Amino acid sequence: MFYREAGDFKTSYVEDSQTFPIRFDRWRYYAVVILAVAVVPFFINDYWANAVFVPFLIYAIAAIGLNILTGYCGQVSLGTGGFMAVGAYACYKLMTAFPDVSILIHVLLAGGITAGVGVLFGLPSLRIKGFYLAVATLAAQFFLVWLFNKVPWFYNYSASGQISAPERSVLGVAVTGASATASAKYLFCLAILFVLAWLARNLTRGTVGRKWMAIRDMDIAAEIIGVNPLTTKLSAFAVSSFFVGVAGALFFSVYLGAVEVGEAFGIQKSFLILFMIIIGGLGSIFGSFAGAAFLVLLPVLLKNVLVGQLGWATDLAAHVELMIVGALIVVFLIAEPHGMAQLWRLAKEKLRLWPFPH
Amino acid sequence: MKKTLTAIALALATAGPAMADLVVPNLSYRTGPFAAGGIPYADGFNDYFTLLNERDGGIGGEKVATPECETAYNTEKGVECYEATKGEGALVYNPLSTGITYQLIPKVTADGIPLYTPGYGRTSAANGKVFGNVFNYPANYWDGASVAIKYLLDENGGDLNGKKVALLYHNSAYGKEPIRTLQELSKKHGFELTEIPVDSPGQEQKSQWLQIRRDKPDYVLFWGWGVMNAVAIQEAANIRFPMDHFIGVWWSGSENDVLPAGDGANGYKSLAMHGTGMDYPVYDELKQYVYDAGKASGAGDQIGSVLYSRGMYAALVISEAIRKAQDLAGHAAITPSELRDGFEALEITQERMVELGLPNFGQAFAASCEDHGGPGMAMIQQWDASTKKWNLITDFIAPDDEVLVPLVMEDSAAFAAENNIAERCN
Numbered sequence: 001m002f003y004r005e006a007g008d009f010k011t012s013y014v015e016d017s018q019t020f021p022i023r024f025d026r027w028r029y030y031a032v033v034i035l036a037v038a039v040v041p042f043f044i045n046d047y048w049a050n051a052v053f054v055p056f057l058i059y060a061i062a063a064i065g066l067n068i069l070t071g072y073c074g075q076v077s078l079g080t081g082g083f084m085a086v087g088a089y090a091c092y093k094l095m096t097a098f099p100d101v102s103i104l105i106h107v108l109l110a111g112g113i114t115a116g117v118g119v120l121f122g123l124p125s126l127r128i129k130g131f132y133l134a135v136a137t138l139a140a141q142f143f144l145v146w147l148f149n150k151v152p153w154f155y156n157y158s159a160s161g162q163i164s165a166p167e168r169s170v171l172g173v174a175v176t177g178a179s180a181t182a183s184a185k186y187l188f189c190l191a192i193l194f195v196l197a198w199l200a201r202n203l204t205r206g207t208v209g210r211k212w213m214a215i216r217d218m219d220i221a222a223e224i225i226g227v228n229p230l231t232t233k234l235s236a237f238a239v240s241s242f243f244v245g246v247a248g249a250l251f252f253s254v255y256l257g258a259v260e261v262g263e264a265f266g267i268q269k270s271f272l273i274l275f276m277i278i279i280g281g282l283g284s285i286f287g288s289f290a291g292a293a294f295l296v297l298l299p300v301l302l303k304n305v306l307v308g309q310l311g312w313a314t315d316l317a318a319h320v321e322l323m324i325v326g327a328l329i330v331v332f333l334i335a336e337p338h339g340m341a342q343l344w345r346l347a348k349e350k351l352r353l354w355p356f357p358h
Numbered sequence: 359m360k361k362t363l364t365a366i367a368l369a370l371a372t373a374g375p376a377m378a379d380l381v382v383p384n385l386s387y388r389t390g391p392f393a394a395g396g397i398p399y400a401d402g403f404n405d406y407f408t409l410l411n412e413r414d415g416g417i418g419g420e421k422v423a424t425p426e427c428e429t430a431y432n433t434e435k436g437v438e439c440y441e442a443t444k445g446e447g448a449l450v451y452n453p454l455s456t457g458i459t460y461q462l463i464p465k466v467t468a469d470g471i472p473l474y475t476p477g478y479g480r481t482s483a484a485n486g487k488v489f490g491n492v493f494n495y496p497a498n499y500w501d502g503a504s505v506a507i508k509y510l511l512d513e514n515g516g517d518l519n520g521k522k523v524a525l526l527y528h529n530s531a532y533g534k535e536p537i538r539t540l541q542e543l544s545k546k547h548g549f550e551l552t553e554i555p556v557d558s559p560g561q562e563q564k565s566q567w568l569q570i571r572r573d574k575p576d577y578v579l580f581w582g583w584g585v586m587n588a589v590a591i592q593e594a595a596n597i598r599f600p601m602d603h604f605i606g607v608w609w610s611g612s613e614n615d616v617l618p619a620g621d622g623a624n625g626y627k628s629l630a631m632h633g634t635g636m637d638y639p640v641y642d643e644l645k646q647y648v649y650d651a652g653k654a655s656g657a658g659d660q661i662g663s664v665l666y667s668r669g670m671y672a673a674l675v676i677s678e679a680i681r682k683a684q685d686l687a688g689h690a691a692i693t694p695s696e697l698r699d700g701f702e703a704l705e706i707t708q709e710r711m712v713e714l715g716l717p718n719f720g721q722a723f724a725a726s727c728e729d730h731g732g733p734g735m736a737m738i739q740q741w742d743a744s745t746k747k748w749n750l751i752t753d754f755i756a757p758d759d760e761v762l763v764p765l766v767m768e769d770s771a772a773f774a775a776e777n778n779i780a781e782r783c784n
Contacts, residue, residue, distance in 0.1 A: 047445055314426045
């Protein structure tokens with residue numbers, strides 16, 4: 001009834017090609033943005049920021065990054081954890097080397113450094129595909145973790161090999177370190193996610209994104225119609241790694257504050273983010289958000305319900321939580337193999353016809 | 359949709375049990391590869407506070423609540439647990455994880471909550487001038503490393519020149535902690551140190567033990583935790599490494615670590631910072647008020663084990679600090695910052711340990727504004743596979759402060775410089 005194209009006339013090309021062509025969608029989007037920017041920061045406390053929102057926002061950035069590479073360009077990567085580690089350690093080295101520079105610049109530079117590393121490890125993708133590429137990126141994962149463990153320069157020769165984020169600020173407001181307020185951390189991550197998601201959305205529907213998708217769908221055909229596989233694949237690696245690097249930098253500096261490479265950026269992180277985009281939906285920005293939300297929020301929710309509300313023993317709850325999350329993943333993938341984004345698309349199709357489906 | 363969202367929001371927001379008067383959160387791990395260590399520790403911790411509640415009606419008339427939160431030794435879950443329990447009025451944290459400790463140090467400092475990390479965590483937190491809110495008495499990793507070397511010196515007539523010592527360690531903040539101390543000690547005593555890392559969780563150690571077999575070190579020092587301990591001891595037995603030349607830190611010396619290797623583990627040694635077993639009067643009361651009353655934490659099958667004793671010891675020190683804080687503040691319902699003062703003024707004497715029903719269980723110590731680390735003494739215990747018992751083979755050995763104090767000062771000064779901390783206690 002409300003969700004329809006009819007009556008929403010477009011009079012210019014700009015209007016015609018906007019991200020949300022349906023008025024209802026547009027309003028919903030504005031409402032979410034206003035809620036996130038203008039309402040949540042006033043109500044957020046330490047628990048909500050550190051246990052729910054900040055990890056969700058950061059994982060969403062990483063998931064968008066991996067989705068660009070795997071979902072849009074079709075290059076399977078298991079090196080996400082390693083690339084996040086590059087972002088984190090680059091950010092740490094920059095933070096400690098240039099303490100007076102804004103943390104925003106450090107985070108973006110860390111993303112840039114990760115993009116460079118990503119391109120380097122993306123080079124084999126020109127020769128190998130599919131599972132073989134997955135193994136090559138797996139090598140990147142193990143190599144990078146080993147490197148940050150082995151070379152003391154990366155952790156400034158600290159006794160324990162841990163890196164700890166000192167207090168740094170943006171425009172005079174502390175966003176890292178212990179005295180950063182919940183709303184400052186939240187808004188900092190939200191702003192970066194907003195800009196990056198915007199960028200990703202517009203990249204993927206422009207020339208660059210169409211080239212990526214051409215390579216994904218059939219690389220030989222893409223080459224014949226004039227898509228250069230070298231630049232296309234490497235640009236996907238670069239952009240994807242930039243996103244992942246920014247996520248890694250935020251993960252270390254804003255979210256955790258102290259990180260140990262093997263524990264925080266191990267292979268399980270690569271799989272976690274891969275699961276996020278598979279459950280959320282490959283080749284979809286919304287899917288990255290949905291997948292990140294599913295895998296970050298659901299365990300916290302289950303834990304609070306089982307332990308907090310029902311008063312179960314913590315170990316029993318932890319085991320049951322694993323089982324429920326695992327079962328839900330299987331159920332979701334059987335019900336909709338294209339992920340939550342596809343469910344969302346179907347729901348929208350139905351909404352268009354509602355309440356008269358025939 | 360809206361209804362479910364509100365329900366979800368409500369469920370996310372309401373964490374933990376009802377408010378109690380004194381909240382001492384137990385960030386435990388009963389799942390994952392480190393559960394073998396986490397379960398007995400958490401049980402001992404809970405049971406001691408249950409004893410105080412049941413026998414004395416709490417501390418100073420205030421009941422103690424120990425809301426448990428599962429971290430699985432994972433730093434992300436650790437943060438979640440910290441934030442969730444902080445809202446309930448947590449008085450002190452004891453996360454039993456060096457990684458989580460590193461994360462919490464800046465947070466507790468900002469929130470004014472004390473952090474108590476006996477035998478683990480950041481070693482240089484022993485310097486109270488820099489780390490105002492962190493306490494790691496009675497002993498820390500560097501003390502442990504030094505005590506182990508001192509013991510080896512004793513064994514070798516005071517001379518380790520030309521000996522080869524290998525350090526087999528968990529490749530994490532925890533395992534890397536002793537390296538710097540051991541390097542200094544190897545310079546001082548002239549032994550040759552080889553560092554052999556094992557990646558977490560450490561179920562696969564074939565290549566490391568192959569290296570040990572090839573290098574033939576005279577002694578292997580061992581910094582392992584969780585499933586890694588049992589694997590290492592089994593591998594050592596497999597290559598027939600002389601077990602009495604294999605010495606673990608106090609986290610690598612529990613029953614769970616040696617039992618799987620059977621007779622092969624006979625003679626394995628480890629450090630011990632407290633006594634173990636059930637030959638203490640306190641167990642009579644625990645039996646009466648806790649075990650027989652059906653109030654034991656967990657499955658109740660860990661009682662008297664090494665790590666159970668350690669959890670109990672941590673709970674004991676915390677409860678004594680609460681008592682001290684109540685004395686100082688003059689009222690029973692203390693705040694975290696009053697408890698911090700209690701920790702700093704805490705003194706535990708042997709007489710007090712006797713009163714508490716644990717004679718000769720732990721060392722006497724006294725904290726001060728500068729000293730948050732205690733004397734750092736430890737004993738050596740040895741496993742007897744035939745009786746399945748740990749036997750103490752030395753008395754308390756004091757660490758080599760000549761080497762350790764400058765290292766602690768150096769590391770804490772680096773932390774102070776990085777975080778712009780002004781020295782206290784001046």
